[in-house]
Amino acid sequence: MFLVSIESLGFEVTGVETANNTRPIYMDMQATSPTDPRVLDAMLPYMTELYGNPHSRTHSYGWETEKGVDQAREDIAKLIGADPKEIVFTSGATESNNLSIKGVARFYKGKKNHIITTQTEHKCVLDSCRVLSDEGFDVTYLPVGKNGLISMDDLKAAIRPDTALVSIMTVNNEIGVIQPIEEIGALCRSKKIFFHTDAAQAVGKIPIDVTKMNIDLLSISGHKIYGPKGVGALYVRRRPRVRLVPLLTGGGQERGLRSGTVAAPLAVGLGEACRIATEEMAYDHERVKRLADRLINGIQSKVSHVYRNGDDVQTYPGCVNLSFAYVEGESLLMALKDIALSSGSACTSASLEPSYVLRALGAEDDMAHSSIRFGIGRFTTEEEIDFVVQRVTAHVDKLREMSPLWEMVQEGIDISKIEWAQHA
Ligand SMILES: Cc1ncc(COP(=O)(O)O)c(C=O)c1O
Ligand code: FES
Numbered sequence: 101m102f103l104v105s106i107e108s109l110g111f112e113v114t115g116v117e118t119a120n121n122t123r124p125i126y127m128d129m130q131a132t133s134p135t136d137p138r139v140l141d142a143m144l145p146y147m148t149e150l151y152g153n154p155h156s157r158t159h160s161y162g163w164e165t166e167k168g169v170d171q172a173r174e175d176i177a178k179l180i181g182a183d184p185k186e187i188v189f190t191s192g193a194t195e196s197n198n199l200s201i202k203g204v205a206r207f208y209k210g211k212k213n214h215i216i217t218t219q220t221e222h223k224c225v226l227d228s229c230r231v232l233s234d235e236g237f238d239v240t241y242l243p244v245g246k247n248g249l250i251s252m253d254d255l256k257a258a259i260r261p262d263t264a265l266v267s268i269m270t271v272n273n274e275i276g277v278i279q280p281i282e283e284i285g286a287l288c289r290s291k292k293i294f295f296h297t298d299a300a301q302a303v304g305k306i307p308i309d310v311t312k313m314n315i316d317l318l319s320i321s322g323h324k325i326y327g328p329k330g331v332g333a334l335y336v337r338r339r340p341r342v343r344l345v346p347l348l349t350g351g352g353q354e355r356g357l358r359s360g361t362v363a364a365p366l367a368v369g370l371g372e373a374c375r376i377a378t379e380e381m382a383y384d385h386e387r388v389k390r391l392a393d394r395l396i397n398g399i400q401s402k403v404s405h406v407y408r409n410g411d412d413v414q415t416y417p418g419c420v421n422l423s424f425a426y427v428e429g430e431s432l433l434m435a436l437k438d439i440a441l442s443s444g445s446a447c448t449s450a451s452l453e454p455s456y457v458l459r460a461l462g463a464e465d466d467m468a469h470s471s472i473r474f475g476i477g478r479f480t481t482e483e484e485i486d487f488v489v490q491r492v493t494a495h496v497d498k499l500r501e502m503s504p505l506w507e508m509v510q511e512g513i514d515i516s517k518i519e520w521a522q523h524a
Contacts, residue, residue: 198224269299
């Protein structure tokens, strides 16, 4: 049978597997990843007997929880080459991004009022920048090339004497491209500008070293790396020191940068997810790459006019964004009910806009509309990939058979030359 991903998580499937009681195959790893059973094992004691407040200093209940949180801090720091003192626990990458961008900008306001980011950042980065624009800051949104990467020349040209922060993501969540982080870091350091990177889709997937890459602030999310939801971390460099205005004030936890009791069970889960990633990243990467190649080759060998979005080389293999020409992405998604997928676009929202990320790549609207994102991860199996290839190719064929455009292409008509009648 194909629908076995739950077994690969270590759970036994006891029910009879029929089309009615099995769940779709999960191919949406960028949205979230399943929790690794080892992570859950590490968390459970902190949800039961180890319930002390990690900030309680006067008794052993506090100390034992604090020990778990400290270990987690160490495991997170190790994965990115940081010092444990530089790790701040947050509720997720959204908060880490908000804290970095608003925090740095507000601290240096008056002296430095300019921020540089890109057009293809996650919404929470773009929206933090929008809020800052309302507060009087200037924001430059760098364009990306057809391959989804920024140009270093554009970045150099955008830098001003009053630039406080550059915020550029490491791995893009829609198309998987990896920005030239090391070059960006070196440039920012030479200009004494702080560099923040949203590494929610990168940490634990590709090697990151905050020292080698001159990263000053880095956002991490628990649930993208087989850890729990509702927890994240922010790396904040101590030397040269990054100063931030906190979003939350109160008890002064987390070096005053994030007041509130640290969610110890979640923090421990994130730490364990990072510990596992440090050990298994190379293995996972190779496996994921093999599965991605199997998926892409499988599809492209059976149907024509399928294009991968994003750079060919600078890409995390587990994020495969394909455009199926002459197929409406939404219809394909609907047809593929037995696979949990995303178009990686805004089409799930009320706006029915094609993806702003694909549009920033210069994709024509129709190609942006015909794209689907396949997210492959640690627990994806070969059988699942083969099932997806079979289903996708069958449905693409079927949808194209119903498409008048496809018929014209088959007849050799160059449809780009057709002048379509305009409706009023
Ligand atoms: C690149 C990127 N940044 C930020 C986030 C937000 O992460 P979180 O859900 O931990 O707030 C996500 C997840 O959707 C993401 O993919
Ligand atoms: S197919 Fe969903 S936005 Fe175009």
